[in-house]
Amino acid sequence: xxxxxxxxxxxxxxxxDVSYEIITAGRxxxxxxxxxxxxxxxxxxxxxxxEKLNRxxxxxxxxxxxxxxxxxxxxxxxxTQLYDELAPQYVLAPNSVNGLDYAPAVATRLELPIVTxxxxxxxxxxxxIATREMYGGKVETTxxxxxxxxxxxxxxxWPQAEGTGDAAIEAFDAAIDEDAIGSTVNxxxxxxxxxxxxxxxxxxxxxxxxxxxxxxxxxxEELADALGATVSSSRPIVxxxxxxxxxxxxxxxxxxxxxxxIAIGISGAVQHVAGMKGSDTIVAINTxxxxxxxxxADYAIVxxxxxxxxxxxxxxx
Amino acid sequence: MRILVPVxxxxxxxxxxxxxxxxxxxxxxxxxxxxxxxxxxxxxxxxREDGVADEVVTVTxxxxxxxxxxxxxxxxxxDRAVRIWDDALxxxxxxxxxxxxxxxxxxxxxxxxxxxxxxxxxxxxSFGATGVSVAENLSYQWGAVVNHLEHxxxxxxxxxxxxxxxxxxxxxxxxxPAVLTIQTGINEPRYAxxxxxxxxxxxxxxxxxLAELGIDEGAIESExxxxxxxxxxxxxxxxxxxxxxxxxxxxxxxxxxxxxxxQ
Numbered sequence: 080x081x082x083x084x085x086x087x088x089x090x091x092x093x094x095x096d097v098s099y100e101i102i103t104a105g106r107x108x109x110x111x112x113x114x115x116x117x118x119x120x121x122x123x124x125x126x127x128x129x130e131k132l133n134r135x136x137x138x139x140x141x142x143x144x145x146x147x148x149x150x151x152x153x154x155x156x157x158x159t160q161l162y163d164e165l166a167p168q169y170v171l172a173p174n175s176v177n178g179l180d181y182a183p184a185v186a187t188r189l190e191l192p193i194v195t196x197x198x199x200x201x202x203x204x205x206x207x208i209a210t211r212e213m214y215g216g217k218v219e220t221t222x223x224x225x226x227x228x229x230x231x232x233x234x235x236x237w238p239q240a241e242g243t244g245d246a247a248i249e250a251f252d253a254a255i256d257e258d259a260i261g262s263t264v265n266x267x268x269x270x271x272x273x274x275x276x277x278x279x280x281x282x283x284x285x286x287x288x289x290x291x292x293x294x295x296x297x298x299x300e301e302l303a304d305a306l307g308a309t310v311s312s313s314r315p316i317v318x319x320x321x322x323x324x325x326x327x328x329x330x331x332x333x334x335x336x337x338x339x340x341i342a343i344g345i346s347g348a349v350q351h352v353a354g355m356k357g358s359d360t361i362v363a364i365n366t367x368x369x370x371x372x373x374x375x376a377d378y379a380i381v382x383x384x385x386x387x388x389x390x391x392x393x394x395x396x
Numbered sequence: 397m398r399i400l401v402p403v404x405x406x407x408x409x410x411x412x413x414x415x416x417x418x419x420x421x422x423x424x425x426x427x428x429x430x431x432x433x434x435x436x437x438x439x440x441x442x443x444r445e446d447g448v449a450d451e452v453v454t455v456t457x458x459x460x461x462x463x464x465x466x467x468x469x470x471x472x473x474x475d476r477a478v479r480i481w482d483d484a485l486x487x488x489x490x491x492x493x494x495x496x497x498x499x500x501x502x503x504x505x506x507x508x509x510x511x512x513x514x515x516x517x518x519x520x521x522s523f524g525a526t527g528v529s530v531a532e533n534l535s536y537q538w539g540a541v542v543n544h545l546e547h548x549x550x551x552x553x554x555x556x557x558x559x560x561x562x563x564x565x566x567x568x569x570x571x572x573p574a575v576l577t578i579q580t581g582i583n584e585p586r587y588a589x590x591x592x593x594x595x596x597x598x599x600x601x602x603x604x605x606l607a608e609l610g611i612d613e614g615a616i617e618s619e620x621x622x623x624x625x626x627x628x629x630x631x632x633x634x635x636x637x638x639x640x641x642x643x644x645x646x647x648x649x650x651x652x653x654x655x656x657x658x659q
Contacts, residue, residue: 090560155532176560180540183493183525184532192619193493195523212628213521214409218420221624222490261537261571268557268565282657306658318581330561339655360655362648363634367411378651379636380644390645395658
C-alpha cells in the first residue's frame with residue numbers, strides 16, 4: 080500500500096495553480112515508495128479539468144461529478160470513499176482555504192493523523208517526514224509520523240507539473256448522502272474595488288505592523304505623496320481597519336507587480352510575499368535583519384522606520 | 397445560546413533567539429493570547445452583547461502558567477473558563493491535531509454549545525486543523541476561515557463569509573450546531589478595560605484533568621513527532637545599505653531616482 084491520492088483545487092471554472100503543484104509533490108512521494116499517483120477532481124466541469132490535469136507522472140484521475148462548486152461535505156464524502164476504494168498510503172490536499180475546510184474532516188473520518196502546511200515531504204514508504212514552519216516562519220521543523228496520513232501542501236513550494244501524461248481518466252461514482260450535507264454555498268463576492276487599484280500602481284509604498292499605530296500612517300502617506308506612489312499594506316493594517324481592504328497585498332488580498340515595492344515595517348509572512356514577490360525591485364525597511372522579507376528584497380535598510388521614512392520623504396520634497 | 401471559544405496561549409519568539417534541540421531556548425520565549433483566538437472571543441462577546449448568546453465559555457489546554465492568558469479572555473468579556481491539564485501532557489513536544497481533538501471534543505460534549513468559535517490557526521504551531529477536526533468528530537457542522545458572521549441565526553443557520561484567496565469571499569449557510577474558525581479582521585478585538593480586568597479575577601475558572609473528562613491517556617498520544625528544528629537558510633542576495641538614517645535614506649533616494657521614481 081504505497082499509492083498516493085492527491086486532491087485538486089478549482090474555483091469558478093478554473094483549476095488553481097496548486098492543482099499542478101500537488102501533482103509534483105505526489106509524484107515525488109510515489110517515486111520514493113514505488114507507488115502510483117492518483118488524482119481526484121471533485122465537482123465542476125470534471126472532464127474538462129481531468130484533461131488539463133493529465134500531465135506527466137499522473138497514473139490515474141478520478142472524477143467525481145457532483146455540483147458546480149466546492150462543498151466540503153461533498154469533498155469529505157467523496158475523498159473518504161476514494162480512500163476506501165484505492166487504499167493509498169497518503170492523501171495530499173492543498174493547504175488552501177478550501178483544503179483546510181475538508182482535509183481535517185477527512186483525516187478525522189479516516190482516523191488518520193494530519194500534518195498541514197508542509198513545505199517539503201519525504202518518505203521511505205513507512206515514515207513520512209514533513210517539513211513545516213513554526214512561529215510565523217522563524218524556524219523550520221521536521222515532523223515524522225508512521226503509517227498512512229493526510230498532508231496538506233503549501234502553495235508555490237513545489238513546481239507545477241508539465242508535459243502530457245497518459246493517465247487513466249475514470250468517473251468515480253461516489254455515493255453522496257445529501258442528508259449529510261449541512262452547509263450550502265450561496266455564491267461569491269469580490270472584495271476591494273473602491274477608489275484605487277493597487278495592482279495597477281508602478282510604485283507602491285507598503286506599510287505593515289511596524290507602523291505601530293494608526294496615528295503614524297500620515298508618515299507613510301507623505302512619503303507616497305512625495306514619490307508619486309500609491310499606499311498599500313500587509314494584512315494587519317487592514318485587519319485593524321486603518322486602511323480599506325482594497326489596499327491589502329497578499330494571498331487573500333491583491334497580487335501586485337509594481338516596478339518598485341517599498342515594504343516598510345513588513346516582516347514578510349508567506350501570505351504577504353505571495354502577493355508581491357513579482358515586483359521588479361523590492362526595498363525593505365525593517366529593524367529585524369532576519370525578517371523573511373530580507374530573503375526576497377533587492378535592497379534593505381535595517382533601521383527604525385520612524386527615522387528612515389521622514390529622511391526619505393525630505394529627499395523628495 | 398451558549399458559545400464555546402477554544403483559546404490557546406501561544407509562544408512568541410524574540411527577533412534573535414537560539415534553538416535548543418527541538419525547542420527554542422526558553423529565555424527567548426514569551427507567551428500571548430493567540431491572535432486569531434482574540435477575534436473569536438470578540439465575535440462571541442459581541443453575540444452576547446447583541447442578546448443572541450447567553451453565555452460565552454472559553455476552554456484552554458495548558459498548564460497553570462497560562463491562567464494569565466485565560467484571564468485576558470475573561471477580562472474581554474467571556475463569562476467563565478475551563479482549563480485542561482494533566483501530568484500526561486507535560487513534556488509533550490507537539491500536541492497534534494488528533495490529541496487536541498480528543499480533549500476539546502470531550503469539553504464540547506460536556507458544555508453542549510450551539511456554536512464553537514475558535515481561531516483559524518495558532519501563531520506557534522500553525523496547524524489550522526483542530527476546529528474542523530473537532531466538528532467532524534462530534535458531527536457538528538463547520539466552516540473554516542470565516543471573516544464575516546451574520547448575527548441573526550434565522551432558522552438555526554449561521555450565514556458566514558469564508559475568506560478565499562485572491563480577494564474573493566464565499567457566502568455560505570451552515571446549520572447549527574457548528575464550529576466556525578475565525579479569521580483575523582472579522583471585527584476589532586477590544587482591549588480589556590480596568591473594570592473587565594478586575595471582574596476577570598472573580599470569574600469561574602474550572603480546572604480539569606483527562607480522567608475527569610473521561611479521556612484515556614493513550615487517546616491523546618501524539619502521532620506526530622517533532623524531530624528537528626532549525627533556522628531556515630537565507631537565500632538572500634539583498635544589498636543592505638549601511639550608515640545613519642539620513643545616509644541610508646539618501647542611498648535609497650538615489651536608487652529610486654535612477655529608476656525614474658518621482659520624476
